[in-house]
Amino acid sequence: MRFLAFAGAVVISGIAVVWTLTSNSSRSPASYEIAGFEPMTGDEMAENFFLVAPEMLTTVYRAFNETDEGAIYDSLAQVAAGEALEELYLERVGAMVGGGLDPSEEADQEIHTMEMIRIDQEREGETFIWNSRWRVVGTVGHATHMHVRGNTYAAVLTLEPVEGAWRLTGFDLTDVDRSEAGEMVAAAP
DSSP, rough: OHHHHHHHHHHHHHHHHHHHHHHHHHOOOOEEETTTTEEEEEHHHHHHHHHHHHOOOHHHHHHHHHSHHHHHHHHHHBOOHHHHHHHHHHHHHHHHHHHTTOOOOOSEEEEEEEEEEEEEEEETTTTTEEEEEEEEEEEOOOOOOOEEEEEEEEEEEEEEEEETTTEEEEEEEEEEEEEEEOOEEEOOO
């Protein structure tokens, strides 16, 4: 009798193992929403990171062109979450307060181009670490003149799923090169 109970338990366990293996292997990997793209799995992100990173940074710079605090936050929240969202938001709002930008007026900075210079990727499950370098060219205006700026930035960017969407969760700036800061030109009347 014990042998039959043991044999029955082994058969039931075997069925459970086969069912588990079959059900796990038939599941599709999770896809996550991402601004500007169709939803992507981790493997698709690993293949397309060189397209995704510049689009995410461009969204950050579009948010930096905003002067309304709510619009800045909402734009940044499309690509960032957690500490990265907080840091980017506070950096932009701090520039408005400390840099003489008047939120009631038109934006007096404009990004003309953003280009990736280098991006290396590391992957840890569904977390991606992008060691990145990019150049931004734009203008920053003051009351009587404008500066053309061409700054180069380096950062370690962390991307991972947050509430069903790919988001930057780390934005650790490691270098800012302002040697291509440009020249001063007269502002348009």
